[in-house]
Amino acid sequence: MASHIVGYPRMGPKRELKFALESFWDGKSSAEDLEKVATDLRASIWKQMADAGIKYIPSNTFSYYDQVLDTTAMLGAVPDRYSWTGGEINLSTYFSMARGNATVPAMEMTKWFDTNYHFIVPELAPSTKFSYSSHKAINEYKEAKALGVDTVPVLVGPVSYLLLSKAAKGVEKSFSPLSLLSSILPVYKEVIAELKAAGASWIQFDEPTLVKDLESHHLSAFSAAYSELESALSGLNVLVETYFADVPADSYKTLTSLSSVTAYGFDLERGTKTLELVKSGFPAGKYLFAGVVDGRNIWADDLAASLATLQSLEAVVGKDKLVISTSCSLMHTAVDLVNETKLDDEIKSWLAFAAQKVVEVNALAKALAGQKDEAYFSANAAALASRRSSPRVTNEEVQKAATALKGSDHRRATTVSARLDAQQKKLNLPILPTTTIGSFPQTVELRRVRREYKAKKISEEEYTNAIKEEISKVVKIQEELDIDVLVHGEPERNDMVEYFGEQLSGFTFTANGWVQSYGSRCVKPPIIYGDVSRPNPMTVFWSKMAQSMTARPMKGLRLATRLLLQSRRRSRTLRLVVFRLSKSMRLL
Incomplete structure (x- = not known):
């Protein structure tokens, strides 16, 4: 098997x-x-x-930045602003598209379906010229073969590539990138021919857009594309891969009818x-x-x-x-x-x-x-x-509290106008009050103190005094700038999600559980393994300390519940986890 x-x-x-x-x-x-x-x-x-x-081991799934950008490079679909003059796309052009440079902005980035990964959106126009301009797929196949590993080269499928693209700036709104299908298929044929010549026996086309609710002309494009590629694919085993959701019945019928697959x-x-x-x-x-x-x-x-x-x-x-x-x-x-x-x-x-x-x-x-x-x-x-x-997974007190939640618990008991009146009487703010979002820059000295405290090189008292000194500086700066509602700067927090998650039961964190978000950006989501509760106050100590340093209002700062939900238990519905987290995060 x-x-x-x-x-x-x-x-x-x-x-x-x-x-x-x-x-x-x-x-x-x-x-x-x-x-x-x-x-x-x-x-x-x-x-x-x-x-x-x-x-069946994949190749060409490695990327310096993004697999869709790799496909853009393969097709030579470089926007004019990057002044590419043809030939094999080098790292300078590739990273300029991904990150921009001193003179031109990067291409747009957006979420890859409902994941936390982001891809670089192709920019296409009726005038876009395509040419085989990155031999990455064949190079990596040969690289693996030289190591004695026969791989399955993976390509972003031609139809999904176009459906995930956008019209370049200035192009007529009526333009559909899918209209370029016949223009990109010759490049795919060249890639396929090289892979066959190198000895590949399988090829994988990722067509994740098949899980979307597609219109009939979209499905016709799949039929047309793989029919056009059929002669080029002759002699190869062809895998079309879908993921992230159900394939609708019409898409399933179209896919399983492709004779070249x-x-x-x-x-x-x-x-x-x-x-x-x-x-x-x-x-x-x-x-x-x-x-x-x-x-x-x-x-x-x-x-x-x-x-x-x-x-x-x-x-x-x-x-x-x-x-x-x-x-x-x-x-x-x-x-x-x-x-x-x-x-x-x-x-x-x-x-x-x-x-x-x-x-x-x-x-x-x-x-x-x-x-x-x-x-x-x-x-x-x-x-x-x-x-x-x-017992670490199921907390009876949390279960009871969640079960007892009523619809009214999710709504404020007072109107917005009533709360605004009460706020104004308490705080006496000007018509246009000033404030800042929250975090102040984490200085080199501050990072050193936190690092030494974590390594137990300094005492808790020394750490608290260092943080208190930093908060005092932040308060003074804001008062000098005549800010109306102050923040304490959050010097005690490094990673916000980790800071709050570590104080909640039902959460744990990894040392190296990093997941790519885009480019070199990685995130380390918390693991929610059980019912979530808040054993002790999380922000009161530092907020009270900061408020004691000024007569002006001091905001209490906590993390939004949604940011703690990047990883959750499969056995719980998202709605239930949100309720339990929100209850735990309330500042009572």
């Missing part, structure tokens, strides 16, 4: 690519230094998957309706790449449940045509649990980062082939049972 990974994190287990990129951008290292880090990361990823027993990849974690579509009708002789291991969260898979799903699919598509996969690229989760040496052992047993999900995929493939690792499955079942029964 075969296994497959849709994609893998690029940054490295300890953000090696992030630091290499920023060093290069700062002029502290060369392009060769950056390429060396990238080459080493790619090699380690391919080796890791090969050693784990994965059959050998295999279909579906997100069966979020696509329960797609699962039913597959069971009700799947084309004979085609491969199903079943995305049963969740690529977007950090929890260990329920291997027994996934195996049962796979066994039900086996009867539909045939044992030799079923491939076990991730629901989407693993770039949306953290890299490797092995680097979490300080994480609580019990909670750690409940988790699976990208490296562990690779192992889960292969364990399922082996189990389906009759080679089940009983010890591994038993350990997984024990971890799931531990999570379900742990």
